[in-house]
Amino acid sequence: GQQVMQIPQYQHVQEGEDFTTYCNSSTTLSNIQWYKQRPGGHPVFLIQLVKSGEVKKQKRLTFQFGEAKKNSSLHITATQTTDVGTYFCAGVEGGSEKLVFGKGTKLTVNP
Amino acid sequence: DAGITQSPRHKVTETGTPVTLRCHQTENHRYMYWYRQDPGHGLRLIHYSYGVKDTDKGEVSDGYSVSRSKTEDFLLTLESATSSQTSVYFCAIRAGQVYGYTFGSGTRLTVV
Known part of the structure; x- marks a missing residue:
């Protein structure tokens, strides 16, 4: 079945440093979504990417979808303590209703 | 998030007993999903629904049933x-x- 791998599993940064998490799928995706989960909270939708090679920005967050629609990345510029949490990518295969999540990258930010 | 609530928020139950968790939405959305989250496994799909009485299995459906x-x-x-x-x-x-997807606040279930 479809698998979504995400690396790294953990990332510790100093406040102000950049952060990147990578996501790879075993199959071609129709779209990929990114979520953020704060400690003790629930996943919150950040963005959806649909087009091959698509790049979207939300303030300090930059999301990319690979040309082959099998990989994606999330880059945070100049991290802040409010960025702490676990970032999940989640992919949907074409024709499927099932969103398959990666295991997430847990980000901690030292002030 | 507004529009979706889960109950109960916490539950402790004994091995062998039946347990029902409820998800309620006020958004009139067609699609609803149940996931479980465990350390080291992320979020895994249990079952989902694409309409009243229309449900399908996810990747970890054994031992679970759903109704809509x-x-x-x-x-x-x-x-x-x-x-x-x-x-x-x-x-x-x-x-x-x-x-x-809009997620509910979750139910923490402990089976002892």
Whole structure:
């Protein structure tokens, strides 16, 4: 079945440093979504990417979808303590209703 | 998030007992999902629904059943709870394919 791998599993940064998490799928995706989960909270939708090679920005967050629609990345510029949490990518295969999540990258930010 | 609630928020139950978790939405969305979240495994899909009485299995459906008799309610039942079903359970809703998922606040279930 479809698998979504995400690396790294953990990332510790100093406040102000950049952060990147990578996501790879075993199959071609129709779209990929990114979520953020704060400690003790629930996943919150950040963005959806649909087009091959698509790049979207939300303030300090930059999301990319690979040309082959099998990989994606999330880059945070100049991290802040409010960025702490676990970032999940989640992919949907074409024709499927099932969103398959990666295991997430847990980000901690030292002030 | 507004529009989706899960109950109960916490539950402790004994091995072998049946347990039902409820997900209620006020958004009239067609799609509803049940996920479980465990350390080291991320979020895994248990069952989902694409309409009243229309449900399908996810990747970890063994030991679980679901029902959706009304648009607003999606019930997850553990027929005979086991310790391996100790987890945090999240319900999610989706308006359509171009939209992201909205998750409920979760139910922390402990099976002793």
